[in-house]
Structures are given as C-alpha cells and as structure tokens.
Amino acid sequence: MDFTRLWLGLLLPWVAALDFRYHHQEEMEEFLKSVAQNYSSIAHLHSVGKSVKGRNLWVLVVGQYPKEHRVGIPEFKYVANMHGDETVGREMLLHLIDYLVTNHGKDTEITKLINNTRIHIMPSMNPDGFESVKKPDCFYNSGRSNSNDYDLNRNFPDAFEYNNVSRQPETLAIMKWLKTETFVLSANLHGGALVASYPFDNGVQATGALLSRSVTPDDDVFQHLAYTYASRNPNMVKGDQCKNKMNFPNGITNGYAWYPLQGGMQDYNYIWAQCFEITLELSCCKYPREEKLPYFWNDNKASLIEYIKQVHLGxxxxxxxxxxxxxxxxxxxxxxxxxxxxxxxxxxxxxxxxxxxxxxxxxxxxxxxxxxxxxxxxxxxxxxxxxxxxxxxxxxxxxxxxxxxxxPSCPMIPLYKTMPSHSAATKPSLFLFSLTLLHIFFK
Structure with a gap:
C-alpha cells in the first residue's frame, strides 16, 4: 500500500460529491458554504444582495486571491437562473464550482486558469422564482419572474429607449455589484433554446436595426466569444436541435436579429460596466427532468472552461x-x-x-x-x-x-437616441443573419 499517497489524500480538502439533481436554496447554500470552508485558499463566498423575499444572492469566487482584486488578474463572472424556471444553468454552475476546486493542484490547465483569473459564479439570480416552481415544465412557468412579477431580463436601464420600470432588488444588486469589480468578461445562463446570443439585444438605425440586427463596435470579438462556447457544445453548434424553433448557423446569433428586447442584462453590462457579456441558452426545455442533468454537464463542461479562458484575449x-x-x-x-x-x-x-x-x-x-x-x-x-x-x-x-x-458615471439614459443614422458598427459582419419572426421562447 502506498502510505505516502494515502497520507497526502488525508491532507487534501474533502467535500461530498455533488450529485446530479436540482438543489434548492438551503441545499445550494450548504454546498457553497462547504466549498468556501474546505477550499478557503482559493474560494470565497459572499452575498451581493437579497431577493424580494430576502434570499441571499450568493457568489462563490474562485481564484488565487479570491477575496480581493489583484492588478493584472482579470475578473470573470457567470450568472445563472435569472429566470427562475430556467434551471439547467443553475446546476451547471454548481458543477462547475465543484470541478474547478477539486481539480486545482491536480489538473495543470485548471490550476493555471484559477491562478491567473478571478472567477465569480452566481448560481441563482432569481432564487424566489426557482423556489416558486411547483414541478418541471419545458414551457413558460410563473417562476420566470421574480416575486414582484418582474422579468429581470427586462429590468435594466436601456441604452436605446426609456425603460421606466421599477428596478427590482435583484437588478439593483447586480448593478451595485458591477461597480465594485472590474469585470472584463461574463455570460448569463438561460434555457428554452440552444444558442449563444451576443449584443446588442436592442437597437436603433445607428447600430444596424434597419438590417434586422444590432451590432457593437466589438462585433468581431462577440462573434468569436459566442462561437467559442457553441463550437464546444456538440448539440448547440448544430444550430437546429430545438424542434419548432428557428435555426442558428454555427449555434450563435446576434440578439436583436433573434428578437429585440428592452432592458436586457447583457447590453447593460457592455455599455455601463465595460464588461463583455453574452447570453447562453443551454436547453430546449426550460426545466428538464433532473435525470437529464448529467448529459447537459457533458455537453457544457468544455465550453464553460474554454469561455473563461477568453478573458485573457487582447x-x-x-x-x-x-x-x-x-x-x-x-x-x-x-x-x-x-x-x-x-x-x-x-x-x-x-x-x-x-x-x-x-x-x-x-x-x-x-x-x-x-x-x-x-x-x-x-x-x-x-x-x-x-x-x-x-x-x-x-x-x-x-x-x-x-x-x-x-x-465618472455614464448617464442612465437612452444614449443611442443621439447617435447619427450611420455608424462603423453597421458594416457587414462575418456571419449572415436571418430575419425571423418573434417566437414565444424568450431569453
């Protein structure tokens, strides 16, 4: 028997293996707290705010210096479960946390990634919505919105038109959080489709809206980011796996080309927080049966890791x-x-x-x-x-x-209202976009 290996094994942190099922708030908190305690050298747990019903919006930070920013180490984040009934992303982020901390010091690539990146992971932005869902359902469920019945992905300031809605506690918590860190790259995880969508979600003539798309000055980078994720997901990259829904060449789409929306989180991140964010739709079914979760993890693990690496571009x-x-x-x-x-x-x-x-x-x-x-x-x-x-x-x-x-703060007004009718951003991009009808499966 190799006693040296046995002794080293006893010295390593231990956390019970995370199983493939849906974890409600108390179970999720128990897991996150155990990770923070057992891997305290690389993990730090904190709450950035509370939901309408007072549930914590937990963020688990993984990095060589998890408690503070260090010059030269970029800040990255994942946010899931913004719509409470879109549940796959929530579980994928819990498994990502488990994968990162248990492979640090063992896997060379993961160790380098953690040592050179500060990774913030919020498994649930809408815990109230998730807890309100009575049973899994592939289609629309009342748990989509928060407890005040607001769609959080329509609740942010909008750069294209006035979005005079009541800012919700969850939204305000994100906005405050974005001011405390220099986030460089992000993704928010959704369900109901299978595609990587990139800004802009809203638009005007200056950003290409007359051509049925709305592109940023960094359109080449956004297309690269979306394709980086989609190309490593064997089903997403096919672009046609959800029946009765539109096809997405290479598994990616410009948000506005898919359908316009006002007050979205990814546009807010890019315009007001200098953070490149895309939207990841991970499952045709919004709330699939939990026995499907291992398959989703297998499809998304490589994409989730490779996407984090993109924070080191440029x-x-x-x-x-x-x-x-x-x-x-x-x-x-x-x-x-x-x-x-x-x-x-x-x-x-x-x-x-x-x-x-x-x-x-x-x-x-x-x-x-x-x-x-x-x-x-x-x-x-x-x-x-x-x-x-x-x-x-x-x-x-x-x-x-x-x-x-x-x-200096950039004013929270429709900034693009004053833009000229043409812009370099409207030049033809590398991928062709199709004009399609709006459909019922929203981001």
Whole structure:
C-alpha cells in the first residue's frame, strides 16, 4: 500500500460529491458554504444582495486571491437562473464550482486558469422564482419572474429607449455589484433554446436595426466569444436541435436579429460596466427532468472552461504618470471602435481590452489633455493565460490632480437616441443573419 499517497489524500480538502439533481436554496447554500470552508485558499463566498423575499444572492469566487482584486488578474463572472424556471444553468454552475476546486493542484490547465483569473459564479439570480416552481415544465412557468412579477431580463436601464420600470432588488444588486469589480468578461445562463446570443439585444438605425440586427463596435470579438462556447457544445453548434424553433448557423446569433428586447442584462453590462457579456441558452426545455442533468454537464463542461479562458484575449496594462503613479479615469480604447460610454482605467490605473489577434491603434486620453496614439500588434498565439501586457506612461508635465477622482458615471439614459443614422458598427459582419419572426421562447 502506498502510505505516502494515502497520507497526502488525508491532507487534501474533502467535500461530498455533488450529485446530479436540482438543489434548492438551503441545499445550494450548504454546498457553497462547504466549498468556501474546505477550499478557503482559493474560494470565497459572499452575498451581493437579497431577493424580494430576502434570499441571499450568493457568489462563490474562485481564484488565487479570491477575496480581493489583484492588478493584472482579470475578473470573470457567470450568472445563472435569472429566470427562475430556467434551471439547467443553475446546476451547471454548481458543477462547475465543484470541478474547478477539486481539480486545482491536480489538473495543470485548471490550476493555471484559477491562478491567473478571478472567477465569480452566481448560481441563482432569481432564487424566489426557482423556489416558486411547483414541478418541471419545458414551457413558460410563473417562476420566470421574480416575486414582484418582474422579468429581470427586462429590468435594466436601456441604452436605446426609456425603460421606466421599477428596478427590482435583484437588478439593483447586480448593478451595485458591477461597480465594485472590474469585470472584463461574463455570460448569463438561460434555457428554452440552444444558442449563444451576443449584443446588442436592442437597437436603433445607428447600430444596424434597419438590417434586422444590432451590432457593437466589438462585433468581431462577440462573434468569436459566442462561437467559442457553441463550437464546444456538440448539440448547440448544430444550430437546429430545438424542434419548432428557428435555426442558428454555427449555434450563435446576434440578439436583436433573434428578437429585440428592452432592458436586457447583457447590453447593460457592455455599455455601463465595460464588461463583455453574452447570453447562453443551454436547453430546449426550460426545466428538464433532473435525470437529464448529467448529459447537459457533458455537453457544457468544455465550453464553460474554454469561455473563461477568453478573458485573457487582447491587451491589458496600466496608465501611469511620470512618477509611476497609476492614473484612474483615463480613456483607453482602440481608435476605430469607440464606445458610447468610453472604456476607462479603474482606480489602479488598469485597463483591459478584449481584442482578436491583429494590429491596432490604442488611443489613451487623459481628460483635459491631448490624446496619445500607440500602435500595438496582438500576436496570433496568446500568452499563457495572459493578455498582451502594455503599460502607458503619460508624458505631460501638466498637473494631473484633476483626474484623480472617482470614475465618472455614464448617464442612465437612452444614449443611442443621439447617435447619427450611420455608424462603423453597421458594416457587414462575418456571419449572415436571418430575419425571423418573434417566437414565444424568450431569453
């Protein structure tokens, strides 16, 4: 008998294997707390708010420094169960947590991913809705909305038209959470279809709405992100697995091309939080029987891992003054893809730009000072779990104290109402989109 191996095994954290069934709030909390306790060196559990009925909105953070942000380590998040009756994502994220913590230190790839990424996982954004569902159902269920009967994926500020709805506790919790972290990449998990959908979900003529789509200045990156997920899911990539629903070439779609919606979370993340987010529809059936869960895990495990890796695309770094003090609030963007809410450095002077390999001109602008343009080339092969690092030293001798203030907020109004009738964002994209009728299975 190998006593050394036995002894080492006794020293490792132990958590009971997570079974494939639906876990209600108390069971989910018990699992999350056990992970946080048994893997405290890489896991931290906290609540970012409460639901209408007072249930905690739990987030389990996995990373080398789970309790705090470290410069150079990007922040990633997954959010599931935004619609309470769309349940597969909730269980997939619990199994993802289990997979990450139990493979850290054993699997080289997972260990590097955790050591170089801070991963935030919220298994349920709408616990009240989930608990209100009486039995599994593939179609619409009253548990979709929160306890105040609001659809949370129609409850965020909208950049295209006024969304004068009452902001719900769950929505406000997400909005507050987004201000506390420098999230770079995200996905929200839904059910009722099988597709990876990317922004915009709403649109105007300036973003291509007359062509039955609505695309961002980063359309190439979003298509890459969506395809990265779909291509590793053997059923999603087929694009036609849900009967009586539309086909999605390569398993991806522009949100507006599928159907427009107002007040969606992915558009809010991108416009107001500088966070690239896509929507993942994981199952034709919204609330399938739990014996199907192992099959969903097998289909989604590789996609969930590979998608996290995409947070290391592109370029990252800091902006400093001549004394090497980090400068917050500095605009750092690619010259030809300006965002309607400019992307700015955080309080550590950090910036993260998700970009595909290629040559770019980076525009660094300190408020009240001239812009500085720098050409960078992002190589075909990305570095090992790290974006290309490029720091900027602001050369001006002029006083910079005026920019050392809190991050300016972008107004919560329909910003695209003032856009011109044409934009670079409306150029033809790499994939063709089909004009289709709206159907009853919503995100």
């Amino acid at each position: 370029i990252k770094g800091q902006v400093f003054d001549q004394n090497r003090n980090p400068l917050p609030n500095v605009i750092v963007e690619v010259q030809d893809r300006k965002h309607i809410c400019p992307f700015r450095t955080n309080k550590f002077g950090e910036y993260y730009l998700l970009l595909l390999p290629g040559s770019y001109t980076i525009n660094v602008t300190v408020p009240g000072h001239d812009s500085h343009l720098t050409k960078v080339v992002i190589p075909e092969k990305s570095q090992d779990f790290s974006a290309l690092k490029k720091d900027f030293l602001f050369p001006s001798q002029r006083k910079l104290d005026s920019i050392l203030v809190s991050h």
